[in-house]
Amino acid sequence: MKKIVIPLVLIGLVIISAISFLTSKGTEQTKLMVLKEQFDKKAVQHVDHTQFTELKKKFTSPRQVTEACIACHNGRAQEIMQSNHWNWEKAEYVKDRGIVYLGKKNAINNFCIGTEGNEMSCAKCHVGYGMSSSKDFNYQDESNIDCLVCHDNSETYAKAQEKGGAPDPSVDLANVAQHVGKPKRSNCGVCHFFGGGGNNVKHGDLEKSMFEPTKTVDVHMGTDGMNLQCVDCHKTENHMISGKMYSLSSMNRNRTLCEDCHTESPHDDAILNKHTLKVACQTCHIPTYAKVNATKLAWDWSTAGKLKDGKPYEIDDAAGNHTYLSIKGNFTWGKNLKPDYVWFNGTAGHYLLGDKVADTTKPLVLNPLYGSYNDVDSKIIPVKIHRARQPFDPVNKIIIQPKLYAEKVGEGALWKDFNWETASEVGMKDVNLPFSGKVSFLKTEMYWPVNHMVSKKENTVKCNECHTRNNSRLAGLNDFYMPARDYSPFIETAGKLVLLLSFLLVLIHGGFRFFSSRKMKKRG
C-alpha cells in the first residue's frame, strides 16, 4: 500500500511544481532590457548651430531669429501654424455637442478661469510673440512664431512677464539661436510645470522637481536612471506632439500611452496582466503624486479682493505655498497625495464659454471624463480633482470670464481694481456675453488625469490597497464587483449563520453525548 502512496505523493508534487513553473513566463525582463538599451543612446546633435554665419549676428528682435530659423528650416513654420501650441484651439468632437473648436480660447477652467481678455499675461505660454488679444493676433504671420521657447538648449531663454509672449529683454538672442536643439524637460516644463500661475498649481504630477527628478520621483525621467526627456514618450513628428490633457481635449486619439513601449502584458504574473484590460498602468504605478512639492487642490475665488491698508496682500503656509492672495482668493494645497480614481474611455466633455448651467445645486464638473465598467474602452485611471468656487452670473446662469489682468488701474481688471462687478462686466463684454450685474460663486470641479511621477516597481500600489473591505483605493467606483472589496450581504450573512449553526449543533450534540455517556457509566 505504501508502495502506491509514495509515488502518488511524488506525482502530486511534480504536478504542483510544473504548474507553478509554467505559469511564470519571464517576458518583461527582455522587453525592459530592449527599452533600456534603446533609450540609453542619447540623441546626438547633428548640426553645430554656432558655425552658421546666419546666426552669428546681433539680433535686435526675436522675430529676426524666427526669420533666420525659417530661412533654412523651410516648411516647419507651416507645421507650427497647424499645432495646438500655436492656435490654442483644435477641432474636436464632443459628445452631445458635435464638432467644436476647443482650446484655451473658449474652454473655462477653475484656476485662472480663462485666457480671453487676459492674453498679455497668459500668452507668456504661447509659442508666439505679440499676442495682446487672441482675436487680434495674426496667426498667419510666420515671424510671430517663437521657435526658441521650445528649442533653446542653452537654458538661458525666458519669456517676459505680461508681455504677450515676448522674450525677456535680458536674453542674448544670438547665443540662444546658436544653441538650439531637441526640446528638453526644461523647455516643456517652463510652461507645463507652472500652469495656473505657479509651480504645480494645475497638474500635481508635473512640477519643477521634474526638471531634474530622481528615480524615486519619476522612474523614467530620473537623472539617476534612464533620464528620459518629455519628447522620448511624447513622440513628435512634424511638430505634432503626441499626448494630450483632457482639460482641453475630448477625443480618444493621439494619446501617449505606457503600452506604446511596455505592451499590454508587461508583467511576469498572468493575473496582473489580466488587470491591464480594465486598469490603466498609472493606477498602480503612480501610488502618490505631488511627491516633492504641493499641488493646489482647491481655489476659492469668492474671498478675493480683501485689502490691507488699501493694498493687496498674501498669506503663505510654512512650505511657502500661498494660502491667500488678494488677487485670487483662498487656496488649499496638498502633497504626497493618493489620487482619486475614475473610469475613463479617452473622451471628455467640456464647459465652454457661454454655456448655461442647468443645475447649480451640485458642483459643476467642467471637464467630465466619460467611461464606465461596462464600456469596453474604459479603464480605471488616477486623477487629481481640483475644486473651486468661481464667479458665476446667477441671472444668466453663465460662468463669468472676468477681466483679471490689465496694465493699469481703472481698466476694470480684478487684479488692479479689486472689484468683481466691474471685472465681470469688462470681461464678459470682451467675450460678447451678457452680464446681469450680479456675481455669485459656483462650486466647480476639474478632473486632471495623473500620468507622470511613475514610481519604482517596489513602490507600486499593493493588491490589498484596492482589494480590501475598508478604505479601498477604489471605494468610489461602485459599478462592478471586485474580490475582497465586495460581497453579497445575503450570502455573507447566510454563510456565517450556517457556520455558526454548525458550530452550535456540534457543541450542543457533543455536550449531550458527553453528559449522557457519563450518566450511563454511573448507572454502569
Add this chain to the structure above:
Amino acid sequence: MKQKVYIYRSFERFWHWMQALSIFFLAATGFEIHGSFTFFGYQNAVKYHNIAAYTFIVLIVFAIFWHFTTGEWRQYLPTTKHLKAQINFYLIGIFQNAPHPTKKTVLSKLNPLQKLTYLALKILVIPTMVISGLLYMFYRYPQKGMIEGLNIGTIEVIALFHTAAAFLLVAFIIVHLYLMTTGSTITSNLKAMITGYEELEDAHGNHESENLKNDKKEVEA
C-alpha cells in the same frame, strides 16, 4: 464478533487526506481573497489558491477514475432505507448508547445519511466550486474583437456562487470533524482513515450488507 478489517485502501486514504488538506488550504487562501482576513498577503493568497486549485482538480480527476474503475462509486448511491433510523440514531439513540442502525462493512462503508451528504457534496458543492473557480480563473473582461455572445459581463455571479459553496464546504467540514467521533469509539473512524484498518463486526458477514443488495436492486431496476 469483531474483527480487524482492511476497509480504506491506500489510494482512498491518500485521496481523503489530500482532499482535506486542499480544502483547508483553499478555504484559508480563498477567504483571504474574499477579504475576510489577511494572512498570506493578497498576491500570495491568490497565487497559492490557484496552485492549490489545480492540485485539487488533478486529485479529483484521479479520484473519479478510481471510483469508476473500482466500482466504489456505488457507495454513494442514495437510499431511503434505514434513513429514518439513522436520523433517529443521531437525534436519540446516540445518547442512549444504542447501536448504529446500519452496519459498516467493506461493501457498504457509508450510512444512508452519509450517502446523501457525500453525494450532494460530489455532484453539487464540489462541481459548483470547480466550475465557478475555473470561470473565475479564465474570466476575461469583455473586450473588442471578441464574440459578444460569449462575454460574461461581470465576475459577480461567479464570485457569489464560489463564495456560497465555500461557506457550505466549511460548514460540512465542521460537522464532518465532529461526526468523525461518533464511530464505535471516539477515535475509531480517525484511526481507520489513517491506517486503513477498522474493527468491524461481521465485516464480510453472512448478511453481507443488506444495503448494498438493495442498492444493486435499485440500480438494476
